[in-house]
Amino acid sequence: MTVTQTTAPQYRNYINGEWKDAASGNTVASLNPANRHDVVGIVPNSGREDLDAAVAAANAAAKAWSRMAGPARGQLLYKAANILESRLDDIAATMTREMGKTFGEAKGETARGVALLRYYAGEGSRKIGDVIPASDASGLMFTIRVPLGVVGVITPWNFPVAIPMWKIAPALAYGNTVVWKPATETAVTAAKLAEVFHEAGFPPGVVNLVIGSGSVVGQGIAEHPGIHGISFTGSNPVGKRISQAALARGAKYQLEMGGKNPVIVARDADLDLAVNATISGAFRSTGQKCTATSRVIVEKDIYPAFREKLLEKTRTLRIGDGLDESTWLGPCASESQMETVLSYIQKGVEEGATLLCGGRRLTEGRLADGFFVEPTVFENVTPDMAIFREEIFGPVIALVQAENLEEAIRLANDSEYGLSASIFTRDIGNVLAFIRDMDAGLVRVNEETAGVELQAPFGGMKQSSSHSREQGTAAIEFYTSVKTVFIKG
Ligand code: NAP
């Protein structure tokens, strides 16, 4: 929608160290999903000419930035970390207003953003190569990791601080310049992060923000000859398109995409632990985490007891505005996200699954102006059903019974995705079988499926990623190229 008149604050693109409207003057409104009448801000709806300007600035800045000493680049990242930390409450509250997750979760995520900046600030002082014995005894052979040049960063709305930081911070630390296109849904949060980089004193053109639609600015990044690497997190169909465009022009790319993450509850599991972790994994952030639990596969002996405890606890969850301290579960991030979730719930019923609890949009009282869906549990779900196979990205659990652990692992692997997976058991044989046989990039024992540590590699198997990894020491693999040097003595 193009907004002509409003009192909401205006935000701009950040290009070459300056705040700029879209050249066309077009804007869109960013709305609060807990109250659609609350306009969080007005943001540019940029076009290709805005992207071109950002790419030109990023290329112009690239050489000097790559030649700056790594520790000096790290110092700027430390500064950005301190500024972000000083604004933690404001940025977290903006995130909650823009996409609905609870204020507590938003603060935790913003703190993660600070920690990511500090981790990669430190990387500026760590090794960027190896010495390798040369066959010629008088020679010296070694590798140097060099930046790609300009990196395009395309991010989703579900972690509007952490995901951009785990891409932008390493890109910068290793000497790349950045053109960032955030999800339009969380563009105000993005503009506030760009302010952090601006105030930290990064040279003009090193970090650029272009706010606009995926089909114009996002696709533009994928196709732009001035962009040398693309890091994307989002849905599978979009990821596929980006990789095809990148491949066609020989650009490096990295994709992190969807999941349909299973929890296995073995017959010897600590049931309270398994129930609490299932609820947290499935319903925190309203189920809108790529690592959210969506299938729960339970050994049949303990199925009735698990089901009873799960339903009892699910019915107690408080739904409301994420800024209200008593809220446990916020709204879906947007109206279209809510519609998608409701359509999957309807499909589940039509395909013959049994709806045990939830399933409705909530519209009582103050919830009427938001996009609230009850936490929902289905049983009698079979592998042919859409709610077993497709990523819903909402607060919906599919319960499945398994005869034994072997069948449970087979069902868990019956998915095109392989991002994260958990098992609840105290049996070491079960643990070892799960670690060996589960096809997922993140396998967790007696812990929920969601949860990522910034110092460890993160990424999925099968259709969940481009088989690359992000975060920790894995980041250097994507954001640099290896130059092998031989010097004849
Ligand atoms: P999405 O629709 O794929 O959007 C992600 C980003 O891509 C947004 O910035 C979007 O821009 C942009 N985009 C849309 N169309 C594009 C195109 N044709 N070319 C280039 N860019 C384009 O995904 P989403 O709905 O925002 O996010 C939810 C998805 O992200 C889920 O599938 C979830 O599993 C996945 N996710 C994965 C991870 C992970 O690490 N594996 C983490 C979080 C989320 P606009 O929205 O502004 O149009």
Ligand code: MG
């Ligand atoms: Mg919004």
